[in-house]
Amino acid sequence: MLLEPSASFPDMPLTLPRLIGWAAQQFGDKAAIRELGAEMSYRQLNDLRRQAAKSFCAIGVNHGDRVAIWAPNMAEWIVAAAGLQSVGAILVPLNTRLQENEAADILRRAGVKALLTTSEFEALAPLVDKDLANLSHRIMLPVAGVAPTDDPRSWAHFLTLGEQVDDAKFIAVERAVNPHDSADMLFTSGTTGKAKGVLCSHEQNIRVFQTWSVTVGLRSDDNYLIINPFFHSFGYKAGWLAAIICGATILPMAKFDKQSVMEVIQREKVTMLPGAPSLYEMLLADDTRHNYDLSSLRLGVTGAASVPVQLVRDMRDKLGFETVVTAYGLTESCGVVTICRPDDEAEVIASTSGRAIDGVELKCADPQTGVEVARGSEGEVWFRGYNVMQGYFDMPEATAETITADGWLKTGDIGVMDAAGYLKITDRLKDMYIMNGENVYPAEIEKALYAMSGVAGVAVIGVPKAPQGEVGMAFVVRKAGSDIDATAVREFCAAQLASYKVPFYVEFIDALPLNASGKVVKPELKALAAQKLA
The missing domain is CATH 3.30.300.30 (ANL, C-terminal domain)
Incomplete structure (x- = not known):
């Protein structure tokens, strides 16, 4: 099942390279990314994306190759991801909290060809390099406050490599990227403790977050502070990808710090601030917030845990959010299954995870038979639609266990759905x-x-x-x-x-x-x- 493009975006391209090219035409010199006083327009983002893509071509990254990024949020993360996806390579984001043995396991099983990282993780290189026959390139991304070096592995040097690539050849490579090609492989642990690589396509990601953006009300005049890490769907897909779809300004934050968050909200007039409930609770509990002008805050999107009704009210009354919504999703759903609507009551937003996004079917089923249980009764949450992952990388049996023959994805979560289709997660089959x-x-x-x-x-x-x-x-x-x-x-x-x-x-x-x-x-x-x- 495919979702028809929203009327808000009638000409939305369905691959990332074409999307960013489209955004450059739509939004031109508008700020795409603002970080540490530096600003990059949508036109510049597209130029840099193409420059990075040509450099990936120069080092031999081809269609279907896997390229990993192991780094905190930064503008270069976005450019690198867009660049590698522009040549048909598959993005493999690594959690920055992983130990070296965990990272090495993912790099090995994914067959990663190139790794982009920072000096912060360079100390882990000996173990990470062990037994990684496919890893042929390491590119060092810049670190704020650290002077650039002449290291031939540096990001700056890497970007010069594309100069040797013929434009006509690159254009042919870029145009060969298909909407159904895998765009990324995000790893999620399973009940066995073995991480699984979830494959999602360009088209899936763009359609899902086009719908998500329209539903939550993300706009081109939003200043979007992204604290959620880029290695996670919340920071990557609901973060900078959604911002590009809408033409919003991306404000990446590498590390969370309450004071820094409030300073950035005041200085940059932040309007969009998503996060886990704990983010808002920490801001509300900090009396120094009264020293900052937080009046620009407009839109908050939360989830990933239970949300007290009082928190929703406090976000509106004390932090000044016009709109607060909650959502539910998993990596296997491209990040979103259900979401509340902005006009839902506070009790609904706090007590449920919303209803299925447009174009997606949802049911609470008997785990053994797949038959939908009566509304108001507990069952395993199953969904079907354009957001169902392509599968687990190199794990056909696990994929078959998770996705039924008729396309339903079994989440392993237990939930209750009411008569209006609103879902409440009550337990987890997977003990997660x-x-x-x-x-x-x-x-x-x-x-x-x-x-x-x-x-x-x-x-x-x-x-x-x-x-x-x-x-x-x-x-x-x-x-x-x-x-x-x-x-x-x-x-x-x-x-x-x-x-x-x-x-x-x-x-x-x-x-x-x-x-x-x-x-x-x-x-x-x-x-x-x-x-x-x-």
Whole structure:
């Protein structure tokens, strides 16, 4: 099923290179990106995008090759991504919180040919380079405040390489990019703890966020502060891609800091500020916000965790947002499945994740039969439409397990849908929990901890905690004679996993509760956690 182009964008191109060329014609000298006092117009963005694309051609990046970016939010991230996608290569964003072994695993399995990173991650190079036969190029992106060097791997040097590429040859390569070509491969963990590469096409991304932009009311006169990381759908697709679709001005923020956020809102007259609920809660809790002019704020989009009704009201009444909406999505949906509408009541925005975006079917189904359950009853959330991923990279069995023969994608989330089609997520089949907007899969943490000396058994669950939304609680059974403590457990995890995966709470118990088949009964652990946290 394909969505007909919105009347707001009747001539929207359906590949990224054509989209940015179109935006250059539509918005010309309007600011596309403003960062650290420097400004890039839409016309300049298109020129730089083409320059980067020609340089990718020069180093031998071809249609279908995978190119990774492992760097914080910056203008060069956008130019690099657009450049590599302009030659038909597939973007592989890497989470900046990954440990080197996690990053190396993704680079290896994705067969990445070129890696763009910064000196911040250069110290991890020995391990990341290990056994990566396909990785032939490393390009160093600039770091704010650090003087450029003569390093032949530098971004500045890289951009000169395209000068040797014939224009006619490049134009042919660019025009060969098809709307159905894979544009990106974002990795998401699964219940086994093994990351899966989710493939989405140019057309899917553009159609989904064209619809998203119209629904939330993103406009060309918006100044869009993007704190959400570019390695995530929220910062990449609902971030700079949506901004380009609408002609908004992109304000990238590399690292979150409350004071810096408020300073930028005041200085740049920020109108669009999306984020996890914890972002707004931190701003509301900071009394120094009264020292800043935040009156420009117009549009807030949140989700990824439960949203208190009072938070929605406070965002409107105390932070001054005209529009607040919540949404639900996953990497396998290009980032969006459902969304509230701007005119929905605060209670609806806080208590539901909205209804399906236009052109997408949604149902809560019996996980065994796929038959839709009665409205108001719990079922597994299934959706079907143009936003269903192309599949998991090099994992046909996992793809077949997730997408039915008739096109329904089984999310693994449990939800309730009301008569009007509004969805409320109530549980997760996959045991996943969400900390500060990041999906965390207990199986991955459990696998890591089973390798720790002194651990006889372990189970991890998510428990509520403000302002993060949820954090991890690890229940650990010590081996006889072991004296490991909570600090040792956390330090071991921190050496193996990204920081957001490290359990916040560690509890030691004599034995894990098991059912007749030997599986951990996590509801019992959740009850125990509730007692301890009470």
